[in-house]
Amino acid sequence: MEVLAYLIPISLLLGGVGLVAFIYTVRSNQYDDPDGDAQRILSDEWDDKPKP
């Protein structure tokens, strides 16, 4: 059962990484224009990220 000492922190960490990533995407306005973003990846013009 010693393996739990590694596995539990790892599973919590991975979950935490997912949560932090989600919070980052919400904070940086990445859900403001889902349709537009889906189309913009097809555009040749350089486009970094949604403007604040």
Next chain:
Amino acid sequence: MTTGTAVCPGCVATPVDAARPILEDVQIALSLPGIHCSACIASVERALNAHPGVEDARVNLTLKRAMIKAAPDTRATDLIPLLEQAGYEAHELDPGALSATQSDKAGRDLLMRLAVAGFASMNVMLLSVSVWSGASDATRDMFHWISAAIALPAIAFSAQPFFANAWSALRVRRLNMDVPIVLAILLALVTSLWETALSGEHAYFDAALTLTFFLLAGRYLDYRTRAVARSAAEELTALEVPRAIRVVDGVEQEVAVSELKAGDLILVRPGGRMPVDGDIVSGQSELDRSLLTGETLPVFAQQGLAVSSGEVNLTGPLTIRATAVGEDTSLHRMADLVAIAESGRSRYTSLADKAAKLYAPGVHILSALSFLGWYLYSGDLRTALNIAAAVLIITCPCALGLAVPAVTTAASGRLFRSGMLIKDATALERLAEVDTVVFDKTGTLTSGTPELTNLGEHTRADLAVALALAEASSHPLSVALAQAARDAGIKPVSLRDVAEVPGYGTEAIYRDQPVRLGRAAWVGGADGDQTTAWLAIGSQAPTRFTFTDSLRPGAVEAVAGFRAAGKEVILISGDTEGAVRALAERLGIENWTAQALPQDKAARVQALGARGCKVLMVGDGLNDTAALTAAHVSISPASALDAARVASDIVLLGNDLSPIAEACDTAVKATKRIRENFRIATVYNVIAVPLAVAGLATPLIAALAMSTSSITVSLNALRLR
């Protein structure tokens, strides 16, 4: 922007225009209904960025909108032609009316709490599954402690909306749905902590978190539905940019309507709407008052006539002197009438509130009784508290919390696709109860554009002259006449010296004879109660063209649909008796009233309501606003005045009226689904509650029952799409 000017030596010498407010950067918003792909985005942004005044332009495809950061002297009217050249339809939006220009904070806040609850519940569920599958002793205790460490902060953050709602209800000594929710969450946490401290077998951390997650999902769905409707409604308002042309010492300047003061001289161009109340100082024209009074006959306007804001100037430019602005205008005075109507309207209790009223005390009593019973029976406080917590968690309104929002989201989505915007949360439930439908005439059943009725009474030669004269004017009657004549294959004759006389008509020379098309008094005809235009050729007796208001598409189907569904249809209009009777006969409406004043309309609707009828009011004008408010539920078309749209619960986005009858069906179905969902939730309670009261419920049973009922309820709602 402002800091850069001092650096440039040329700018220092330039005198600063004191009248213009200094802005950091002007935000211009444009509505782009035609864009749909990545090529559209790229070419729109390229076209906008090519303009020297534009600093930055960004297209939002989801909202079909472009937000532009521009230099202060850049105007939307400079940018729209650029886009039209590129092949895109563009309309200016008033950025002040768009709150969605900033990402909405409330929605983001809810989403964040939902995410935290989701991630935490997944992690805790993972640990709980290990406990259910046989972890024991020290391992189980450790898992419970880790669960507690995750659950406590996660719930402290995510369940805040419920805490706040429950507290505000308790403070005024009321019970709402959130009180049992909060009690269940808190009691589950407390007993679970206690159990864990004593190395007990059952902990409900997973249940508390899943509960929060499902309930937040319901809240978020509810919020999204309303946010979509609100943003579409805002766009309608923002399309009417409140600008006016003020004349100062003979110089015209464009200003915001809010800046106008009484005494200002204002120029209103043909086709423009009066921004304020005032008196005409110069110019001659005709005014369309249909939005205020329901009359279709244009009123002749000349110097000295008092005008009200909301009237539309038809033919010639008018200069008016403002007498009342902003809050004092007749538009706003109508708001008093609306306030009176509002106070008379009985507050509607939504199905969810009705359910909560039964449910909340029931749950509390049940849980308190099981606590008392077990305490008296076993004398053990711990067992009794555990069972009371289990009862609260099992009965917790997961399914109830999802039952209404899941259905309204599905139904609103469906209606939105067919062109109806549900603005009010309970509008669907109220629409389902409707048994009487009251229509306004002008602008609602009719489209407000005239239609020629007696083409056959005229000779082709006369029509050719009339067509030539009509083509020289943009007056609505001329446009209708020209359209009808062209459709009949008439070719216009050639005329000399064509001149439009604003407010009267058009005159010209045809084969050395003067010809005129216009108002009865000017041409030499006799006025009737119908909308007419007269044609005089030389010294011949003038001939008459009669017009009727053309029916709005779908009006026949909508009225027929309501009659087929056994609803009573009533027509109440402010227009003349002849015009109203003609329309009523055309649509087969037996119950009609003409020449109704705004207060008559509201009184009639209130009287119907007092008799127990559930009235649906459909109207568009300022004269309808009080009636719209007084009705059980109300619909206005998108072409309605802003005041009427604000007063109504549902806005019809397209031009077609037929979705209204269909919306009633959808509403009835939606209410049926909501009731079904309540029944599903009840059945599940009937099965699970005895187990909990008997002390047989384990956290596993609670988790299974909760998830299955929530999923069943959501799937049932999806059948409506």
